[in-house]
Amino acid sequence: MLKEEKIEQAVYQLLEAIGENPNREGLLDTPSRVAKMYQEVFSGLGENPKxxxxxxxxxxxxxxxxxxxxxxxxxxxxxxxxxxxxxxxxxxxxxxxxxxxxxxxxxxxxxxxxxxxxxxxxxxxxxxxxxxxxxxxxxxxxxxxxxxxxxxxxxxxxxxxxxxxxxxxxxxxxxxxxxxxxxxxx
Structure with a gap:
């Protein structure tokens, strides 16, 4: 299971690291949106195709x-x-x-x-x-x-x-x- 809070923190830090302001209007919800997207994109982790x-x-x-x-x-x-x-x-x-x-x-x-x-x-x-x-x-x-x-x-x-x-x-x-x-x- 992915750790949504850790993903949000990492995305926030990534935005800061690339020189963006994670607190500006367009980016405020980005860490949360990325965490939710990763839940879907990486939903096969731990599963076996068999x-x-x-x-x-x-x-x-x-x-x-x-x-x-x-x-x-x-x-x-x-x-x-x-x-x-x-x-x-x-x-x-x-x-x-x-x-x-x-x-x-x-x-x-x-x-x-x-x-x-x-x-x-x-x-x-x-x-x-x-x-x-x-x-x-x-x-x-x-x-x-x-x-x-x-x-x-x-x-x-x-x-x-x-x-x-x-x-x-x-x-x-x-x-x-x-x-x-x-x-x-x-």
Missing amino acids: EEFTAVFSESYEEVVLVKDIPFYSMCEHHLVPFYGVAHIAYLPDGGRVTGLSKLARAVEVASKRPQLQERLTGQVAAALDEALSPKGVFVMVEAEHMCMTMRGIKKPGSKTVTSVAKGVYQTDTALRQEVLAMIQR
């Missing part, structure tokens, strides 16, 4: 399941500025074990709501699905724009970072991997 896979069903379906273009927002742990984009999650059920489609999006939500690296986010979602369902294969691809590259440093707006994690048959069978990549790009 716990989102509560609905597991037995279904006579053993073909690819893909949910693509799942939007997410996260915070770069190096600069505490946002990165945002979409996640694509595919899995190949084994023994007919499938999960609710919204559970895939919920796993992305939990993993993204913490100070994060895109590479870790991709791996956490893939590992959670793999552990929860033990499918024949898992493929997760994340595409994101990082504000730490857009508004500071190199300043290259529009540049996208793409990460992927393949497990099981998607790691070893290039034809299956190409099939899922083609589905994502469609």
Whole structure:
């Protein structure tokens, strides 16, 4: 649980440190607003994406399941500025074990709501699905724009970072991997 009062104090001090007057009209409520925002933005701290896979069903379906273009927002742990984009999650059920489609999006939500690296986010979602369902294969691809590259440093707006994690048959069978990549790009 985040400590709202400590966040407010830190934001107040930050405003002072950058040469602003935290007591001026436009900034009076900023420490409180930032603390409330952080409650939401970092709501995934202490949660495990695997716990989102509560609905597991037995279904006579053993073909690819893909949910693509799942939007997410996260915070770069190096600069505490946002990165945002979409996640694509595919899995190949084994023994007919499938999960609710919204559970895939919920796993992305939990993993993204913490100070994060895109590479870790991709791996956490893939590992959670793999552990929860033990499918024949898992493929997760994340595409994101990082504000730490857009508004500071190199300043290259529009540049996208793409990460992927393949497990099981998607790691070893290039034809299956190409099939899922083609589905994502469609």
